[in-house]
Amino acid sequence: NDTFDIKAFIDTKKPKSALILGGGYIGLEMAENLVKKNIRVTILQRSAQLLSGMLDPEMAAQVHNYLRAKGIRLCFNTHIENILESDETALAQTADENYEADMIISAVGITPESNLAKAAGLLLSEDGHIKVNQYMQTNDADIYALGHVGEVNSFINPAKEMSLPLAGPANKEARLAADHIMG
Numbered sequence: 001n002d003t004f005d006i007k008a009f010i011d012t013k014k015p016k017s018a019l020i021l022g023g024g025y026i027g028l029e030m031a032e033n034l035v036k037k038n039i040r041v042t043i044l045q046r047s048a049q050l051l052s053g054m055l056d057p058e059m060a061a062q063v064h065n066y067l068r069a070k071g072i073r074l075c076f077n078t079h080i081e082n083i084l085e086s087d088e089t090a091l092a093q094t095a096d097e098n099y100e101a102d103m104i105i106s107a108v109g110i111t112p113e114s115n116l117a118k119a120a121g122l123l124l125s126e127d128g129h130i131k132v133n134q135y136m137q138t139n140d141a142d143i144y145a146l147g148h149v150g151e152v153n154s155f156i157n158p159a160k161e162m163s164l165p166l167a168g169p170a171n172k173e174a175r176l177a178a179d180h181i182m183g
Helices: 006-013 025-036 057-069 115-119 167-182
Strands: 017-021 040-044 073-075 082-085 090-093 098-101 103-106 150-153
Touching (some): 017 025, 017 098, 025 057, 150 167
Parallel strands (some): 040 073
Antiparallel strands (some): 082 090
């Protein structure tokens, strides 16, 4: 079994600090749980805010304030160039700064595998998500796309398109598609 057991790692290594690469849902869940274990957390985010694409800047600012109040350090517009590790620590390097911690967790998001969709002539976003309508249909009415690969209109701002790579929304998208297919 090649899976990594983070609970066993924390219980045996007793890390005092962690770097989390990525400020999306998974990164924030990791941060929350590590703080509960009294581990100092720094989140390194590539964009100018956490949950980018999910929240507008004003709402994200509320999340930032909450996390800072919990003692979580936030670093924005941070592009990791290299990661080094030794027996004791890990180091994430950027062009101007090094971030050291006992452990690094990569929660940098997903990139959809959409080569087949592209070959089929489906409309894609710049980052490779398949564009769909409110029924999860692509520009080919006989092809549906949902879950991690689909791009939907935001519930908050319907003019904005976004990917929702989470189980809950994927389940709802599947129901929408199935209802539409069945009439």
